[in-house]
Structure formats: structure tokens, C-alpha cells
Amino acid sequence: MSLYRPAGQAAAAFLLAKRKEVALYADAAMSGDPEGVHDLRVAVKRLREALRLFSKLLPRRLRARALELTEQCNDALGRVRDLDVLLGHLQWLEEHAPAAVEALANLRETWQEQRGLALEDLLALWRRFKDGARLHTRITKLADATTLRTKQLQRLPLESFAYLSIRARARQVAERLTALQEKDDPATLHRLRIAVKRLKYTMEPFLQALPALAEPYAVVAKVQEAAGLTHDYDVLEAAVLEHFRTSGLRRTRAARQALEVLRERRAQLYAATRQEMKTLARPQWHQALMYALD
Template sequence: MAQPTPIRGLGPDSELGQAARRILAGRLADVRKPEAKLSDELDDDGVHDMRVATRRLRAAIQVFRPLGGLGKLEVEVKRLQDALGDVRDLHVQAAWLEEVAKKARREKPDTRAGIAALGKARLAGLKAKEKRLRSELERWASRTVPRMLRKVDALEDDHRFGGRRVKEPLHWRVRRVRKRMQVYMDAPDAASAHALRKDLKKLRYELEIFQPAFRRTLGALVEVLVPLQEGLGELHDADVRLEVFERLAAGGKPRERKAARALLPLIREGRAKRSAEIARELQRWHAEAIPRRLIQVLM
């Protein structure tokens, strides 16, 4: 995953308005870096990097929204994020099917044609989604970016960057993640895993934003979040894949049904493996008291 540009020169005594202007400008610059790559070809890496960057930008907008004037901009950024996500999701599915097809050539040649048909069906809507993404990229560059630059330059707030106004929402976010973890451990289904993943991601992005506001570094603890977040992302991909292929196995065309049924055991096996890895990671979080340590650092 691409890392955000470090924001230098901020500390706990910086003005919140100054911190907001600099951080939002940095997150906007991070979105614009992969944008240039996508002008000619919507390649997988460029789409992925820009999608992650828009998530971080949205997180920063949500954090600094109380300063005023950012609500509509968040809607605009989400439009771009959603268009990037639609293309990225098809890229991920196609890559997985391509990998499985290579294995099928050696082990199950009779299902190869069905897997190829599934891959073709998955990519059938890609052109339309790419067309929408190109339209959103044009809107982003011509309308959203100029508006965002004007709004960001006007942000003012003389509260301390490391004050209570910052710490209380972060404490709330850590407590929310801890509750989501407990819900998932009690019932580790797709819905509880997805909810935990979303809140963990938001926590990570918010901690990245406010890291300069704390004299004691958050860097090491932020990195602790990464394996669990990535594991939950892989579990989510497996859950989406499972839902899609169960539907195809029940109601697809004859060749697609056969291939989907052949692939379902592999998908379920992969999901079980991801689930076991997450269980071990959650045990580590409990053993190392990571939520409590986060709260202590944020005091």
C-alpha cells in the first residue's frame, strides 16, 4: 500500500487551522501523483494507489470538517473513490481468476474453459466502469481540485493541534474498534468482519493524520494496525468472491455453473485460511493490549 507524504514541521502546539491546511494539501497531492499515470491507461497499480489516496483524503476531510466548508467536497471525493473502487474490484477478480486458470491447466483442464468464461463475464462490464472513471477523473481535475484548493487555503482555527478537541475523537475511534473486535470474535461472519475492517482503516488514517500532534510517537503503533487491516481486506475479497460464485453456481450459464462449483471449495478454503490468520492476529492484539496502549499514548 502506498504511504502518505509525511507532513513536516507540525507539533502539538501548532494551530489546528495551520495543521488542517498542510495535511489536506499533502493528502490532495498524494491523490494527484497516481492521477498522471491514469491519463493514458487505467492500470491496476495506478487505480489502486489513487483509490487508497482518496480514502486518506476523505479521512482528513472528515477530521477537519468542523472547521467548515468541506462537506460537499467530501461527496465529490467519494464519487471519485467509488469509481476507482468499481474498476479496482474487477481488476482483483480478473487477476484471481487468471491465477486459478493457470493452475487449472495443470490440474483440472476440463474446467479451464469454464473458468475462462467466468473471467470474460467478470470483465464484461469493465469498459463501462472505466468510461465512468474517466468521466469522474475529468470532473475531479476541472471542478473538484480547484474548489478544494480554495477551501483549504481559507481554513482557520486557533485551537491547539494536540488539544482535547483532537484527542477525544481518537479515543472514541479506538473504543469503537475495540467493540467491533469483540463483535467479530463473538460472531466472525462477513458483516462483522467488514464493519471491523472499515473502522480499523479509519483509525489508522486518523492516527496518521494526528501523529505529529503527540510528543510520543505513534509510528510503531500505527504499523501494528497494518497486518490486521490487510488480513481483513483479504478476507473481504474472499467474502465477495464467495457470494459471487455461490450465485453463479446456482444460476449461471451451464459452463459457468460447472466452473463456479469447481472453484467454490478453493474459495472456501482460502477464506478459512484468512479467518484463521485474523484470529491469531486478534489474539496478539489481546495479548499485547494494543487498544489500551493506544489510549495511553493518546492521553
């Protein structure tokens, strides 16, 4: 993708590429395979973020129709994937808190049942999408219409569009960095995690055209992964605590061991995340980003 290609044409090409990714992972996801669900959810998220990133370049009505289906698909995939993640982390907890295995059995069964129902909902949605054909058609129509637009913004060089978009997202991350250094707060982490994730997805379309962007992008991806794992354990701890409360097991040895293991794990993850976050606040990272965009 050339730096000097008009942004409108580049946006259309990127949407078509993301459409192909969705089609590539659909069969594995609909089989119920956890990795397939994960891969398709990432592909759908990238498509959604592209629809957001290039929103001003896209015909409004066609974009809204494409985004509607993309959001529905993302939400349905998310309900399955979130339970896969929780079940995976619950297995880790059972391995590190063996006294709690029996006390957590009902929670595991509940999540497995919910996962099955969420997968049924996903399959039903995909059938309504005619095995993805409706989404495929809407993205294709949107991309075709975008290439025909003649507004001034469409002709903006991709290089300039990348600079403006990435700088805006980077500023949002910078504004939220300080708060996490002060305390281990799930809400603060969540806001920062979302900002970092959006910066990551904003950088991705331009990696081919801006090779030097790979270095600062790798840092962002590593930070996003650390923050995501920490957030997962925030969710797990809250769910496990609620399970023990509602089941009358809160004051048992099993609960004490499980919650102590989770507290230690969260403390480690928050410390690691703060350390990773520091790289985004360093002048070297900002300089590498500006060099890539120059």
C-alpha cells in the same frame, strides 16, 4: 507538524498535502494502469477521511462541496479497483483449481468487460473535473477558509485533537472485536474491517507529530490488510457461486473443485484474521497507543 500547532491550521495543511497526493497519482490512474488506479484510490480515500476527521474544524458549505467531488471520485475509482482485485483473485483460483478454468472463462470475460466500462466512466468523470482542477480548487478554497476561522475549537492543540479522535475510533474497534471471534460471518467481518480502516486513516495524519504512534499504527495496518483480504475472498466466493448457479454448472466437477478451494482459502484467511485481531485486544497494544498519545 507540531503537537502544539492549532488543530485548524494543522487540518488545512493536511488537506493541502492530500490534494498533492491526488495530483501525483492521477496520470497513472487515468492511463488505466491497475497500480495507478490503486494508488489514486488510496490517495482519494485519505482525502475523504481527512474531510471526515476534521469536519468540525472546516467551514460547512465549503467542506460539503469538496466532499461531494471526493466521494464521486472515490466511487468511480472503486468500481475499477474492485474489479481489478476480483480479477487478480480469480487468477489465483484458476491456478489452484485447474479443472475450473474453462468453467470460469465467461466470468473472467464479464469482469474484464465491466472493468473497461468502469474505466470509461472514471475517465469521463475526470474530464468533468477538468482533469482534477475542480477538486484541486475546492480543496484549496476549503483549506484557505479553514486557516481564517477563529472558533475556539480551531485553537485546540493538535495533540488534544489527536487524542480525542483516535480514542473514539479505537473504542469503535473494541466494540466490534468480540463478534468476529465467535463465527466466520462476512457481515461481522465487514463491520469490523470498516472500523479498523477508519482507525488507520484517523491515525495517519498524526504519525509525524507523534512518532511513538508508529508502533500501534503498524499493528492496525496489518490487521486491516488481513481483514481486507478475507473480505475479498468472501466477495469472490459469492460471485463464483452465483456464476455457477446461473450458468447451470453448479453440480459439475469444476464447480466442486473451485468452491472447495475457496472454502479452504476462506477458512485459512478467517483464522489468520482472527489471530491478527487478537493483537488489538491485548493490553500491550492499548498501552502502546496510550503511551503514544500521552
